[in-house]
Amino acid sequence: MIESMNDLLMRLKTNKSITDDLYHRLLIDASKVKLPYLYFLPDVSIENKISMVPIITSAYSATWKIGKYLNDLLRPFVNKILQPTTFR
Secondary structure (H helix, E strand, O other), X not given: OHHHHHHHHHHHHHOOOOOHHHHHHHOOOHHXXXXXXXXXXXXXXXXXXXXXXXXXXOOOOOOHHHHHHHHHHHHHHHHHHHHHHOOO
């Protein structure tokens, strides 16, 4: 998976579809990739009921860089759209 993602990035860079800077930001170093993992935290929001909330941690996974890039790219638009409905 990592190799195919890096190959695609190289093709995009070669075709001038992405900049050199973006290529290097998204390039995946296989030696630094960590597997995502799942853990559970207790949900104490409901009185007299015990339940668990699943949490998936995917920092430094194979798709972490592209996810971070998309979040950084889309966050200003999302914030602008949600601003009228957000209480502070």
